[in-house]
Amino acid sequence: MFSFVLALHSLMRWAVVLLGLYATGRAKLGWFFKKPWSGGDRTAGLLFTIAFDVQVLLGLLLYFVLSPITTGAFRNMGAAMQNGVVRFWVAEHITIMLVALALAHVGRVRLRKAASDRARHFTAALFFGLATLLVLIGTPWPFMPVARPLWPF
Numbered sequence: 001m002f003s004f005v006l007a008l009h010s011l012m013r014w015a016v017v018l019l020g021l022y023a024t025g026r027a028k029l030g031w032f033f034k035k036p037w038s039g040g041d042r043t044a045g046l047l048f049t050i051a052f053d054v055q056v057l058l059g060l061l062l063y064f065v066l067s068p069i070t071t072g073a074f075r076n077m078g079a080a081m082q083n084g085v086v087r088f089w090v091a092e093h094i095t096i097m098l099v100a101l102a103l104a105h106v107g108r109v110r111l112r113k114a115a116s117d118r119a120r121h122f123t124a125a126l127f128f129g130l131a132t133l134l135v136l137i138g139t140p141w142p143f144m145p146v147a148r149p150l151w152p153f
């Protein structure tokens, strides 16, 4: 069960990253070229936040139930915080990703309230862009001390 959910979580990272880049890219172009806000723009943001929500649910399942690293760390948080790798999984990964998720959702709410299409593109570019940047920072890429593979298979 742990390996299955971890593989799914690893795979879903690509959906989140690519949809985040896509939604941000569309918003930047829409803002720059003063395009009308379209159904495609709305769908891009919607798919990004749905993929993000699913990814966070998988992450929380790993975090609280399945991961031997985090569930083991809960037994002695003091010691866990002394170890950089364990601290990444117990504190840094979850915190960065929850802040990114909040930004994506706040962005979607503010989009609906925006006064013009230009403001809508600006809001999407800002909030989806910041959320995607945080996702990229909080992901355990192979070049980081907490290195994990790019692909689960």
Ligand code: HEM
Pocket: 006, 007, 009, 010, 012, 013, 014, 016, 017, 055, 056, 058, 059, 060, 062, 063, 067, 068, 069, 070, 089, 093, 094, 097, 098, 135, 139, 140, 148, 149, 151, 152
């Ligand atoms: C609240 C949100 C999240 C939580 C609680 C969470 C939690 C976790 C946990 C517990 C692990 C497994 C550590 C272990 O090996 O035991 C993990 C691995 C991982 N997470 Fe997350 N995660 C979250 C969001 C995300 C997001 C948004 C992404 C990227 C879009 C992401 C990408 C990854 C990757 C790439 C791995 C390594 C997978 C592998 O080893 O193949 N996580 N996460």
